[in-house]
Amino acid sequence: MGRGIERWVRPGIRQLSAYAVPDATGLVKLDAMENPYHWPEPLVEQWLATLRxxxxxxxxxxxxxxxxxxxxxxxxxxxxxxxxxxxxxxxxxxxxxxxxxxxxxxxxxxxxxxxxxxxxxxxxxxxxxxxxxxxxxxxxxxxxxxxxxxxxxxxxxxxxxxxxxxxxxxxxxxxxxxxxxxxxxxxxxxxxxxxxxxxxxxxxxxxxxxxxxxxxxxxxxxxxxxxxxxxxxxxxxxxxxxxxxxxxxxxxxxxxxxxxxHEVLDAQTARIRADREKLMNDLCSISGITVYPSRANFILFRVGRGRGQQVFDGLLERRILVKYLGAGQGVLRDCLRVTVGTPQENRAFLDALEEVAVKTGS
Ligand SMILES: Cc1ncc(COP(=O)(O)O)c(C=O)c1O
Structure with missing residues (x-):
């Protein structure tokens, strides 16, 4: 331990862990509630001209x-x-x-x-x-x-x-x-x-x-x-x-x-809202999963008891990054959160999830 840390750093800070952001290189990134879309090329050109x-x-x-x-x-x-x-x-x-x-x-x-x-x-x-x-x-x-x-x-x-x-x-x-x-x-x-x-x-x-x-x-x-x-x-x-x-x-x-x-962003968010409903329906049709209603650009779901970490790892092996929330025995036990991505990303996530056993004991 560095000299003086115990003396000078407040105990509340010493007990914290720094906010962890996983490396998503090469992964389908569905962990951080980002909008997956960029702008049409002419708009990018216009933006770059503004920056001049x-x-x-x-x-x-x-x-x-x-x-x-x-x-x-x-x-x-x-x-x-x-x-x-x-x-x-x-x-x-x-x-x-x-x-x-x-x-x-x-x-x-x-x-x-x-x-x-x-x-x-x-x-x-x-x-x-x-x-x-x-x-x-x-x-x-x-x-x-x-x-x-x-x-x-x-x-x-x-x-x-x-x-x-x-x-x-x-x-x-x-x-x-x-x-x-x-x-x-x-x-x-x-x-x-x-x-x-x-x-x-x-x-x-x-x-x-x-x-x-x-x-x-x-x-x-x-x-x-x-x-x-x-x-x-x-x-x-x-x-x-x-x-x-x-x-x-x-x-x-x-x-x-x-x-x-903003009409460009509005169209993207409208698209994401529509895709959220499709993703919600598709998730609900996978047995062994409890899906919670969402008014955001992500969906919380719970897998079979004790399966949370394995499902997260299984998705990661298939290059899909979501957020695992359910370590421990709290209310989010075995819960994961997936951000609504592009239709292709959502499909890749669902395909991977269907491959990973989500049910207890399966
Ligand atoms: C409820 C809530 N508030 C605030 C934030 C932080 O947003 P920002 O990127 O503006 O710091 C987040 C980010 O996930 C959030 O979920």
Missing amino acids: DVHLNRYPDPSARQLADTLRKVMGVPDSAGLLLGNGSDELIQIIALTLAGPSRLIVAPEPGFVMYRMIATFAGMEYLGVPLKEDFSLDLPAMLEVIGQHQPAVIFLAYPNNPTGNLFDEQEICRIVEASPGLVVVDEAYHAFAEASFMERLPEYDNLLVMRTVSKLGLAGLRLGLLAGAPAWIREFDKVRLPYNINTLTQASADFALQH
């Missing part, structure tokens, strides 16, 4: 004004709301945590949920409490209200739809949570493009509600861009914690260009 005017010798526009205006239009951010941009929505979660951190300050999120809420709470030295979802992965409203009353969380994250379960929580129940919360509630709409449901229009109703989105799942994961919309007074506080120039010049130019042509 970018000056890399200068710092970026610190508030990314042009991009922020485009995002407001394309994402339907209400005029009365403030807007903050982040280097991915991960950075926005971090900004929120750093702004609110303090002794016994608490972050709450339903579980299973997005792992970065817990990790970032630890980075920021905050407490974290995961509230178990019900067996069908819906919110346990009484448990959430109990935690709110008892622990007064500084912020609650609700992924809408939820990752990794894929379902949308009940809208009325979310409103109850917002109304009962003394702190902030962040509705994380990372999968908004596939959900056809949103809290964005409801922002003016609540001064403790924030809506977070990302362009990652839309087809721009490589750019690292997220947005947070909500009451301007809150957004101004968060903006003080944002590092200057967090949205680099190439991201500003490229995201603005892509969103000006």
Whole structure:
């Protein structure tokens, strides 16, 4: 062990593992909820022409004004709301945590949920409490209200739809949570493009509600861009914690260009939504698998008891990379998550899955 690590690195950090991203070289990559499509060639040419005017010798526009205006239009951010941009929505979660951190300050999120809420709470030295979802992965409203009353969380994250379960929580129940919360509630709409449901229009109703989105799942994961919309007074506080120039010049130019042509991304996401339904039906027809409904661009499924790791390994041997979530005995036991890919990728995944025994004892 390096000198001083035990003395100086906080125990919470020492106990963490770095966020692991597997090498996907040569694999059909269905593990990270990416959009599998690029743009038509003429659009790529137009984008490259735009980049000619970018000056890399200068710092970026610190508030990314042009991009922020485009995002407001394309994402339907209400005029009365403030807007903050982040280097991915991960950075926005971090900004929120750093702004609110303090002794016994608490972050709450339903579980299973997005792992970065817990990790970032630890980075920021905050407490974290995961509230178990019900067996069908819906919110346990009484448990959430109990935690709110008892622990007064500084912020609650609700992924809408939820990752990794894929379902949308009940809208009325979310409103109850917002109304009962003394702190902030962040509705994380990372999968908004596939959900056809949103809290964005409801922002003016609540001064403790924030809506977070990302362009990652839309087809721009490589750019690292997220947005947070909500009451301007809150957004101004968060903006003080944002590092200057967090949205680099190439991201500003490229995201603005892509969103000006959002009909291309919209067509791709519509395609993915349709392919999700086909993949869902095809998965349901494989015996020995439980498939969970999805309003996102991925599907959670459970294989026979004790088969999860073998199914994951079997898929990998056939060059298909999905996400294995089910180590241990928790609610995600033997669960895997597959991202909706191109029709060819989905077929390759299904063919491989049919070859791998998914049933207990088979
Ligand atoms: C619910 C949820 N929120 C946020 C993110 C992070 O997105 P970004 O790429 O913008 O950091 C993810 C990524 O998987 C996610 O599932």
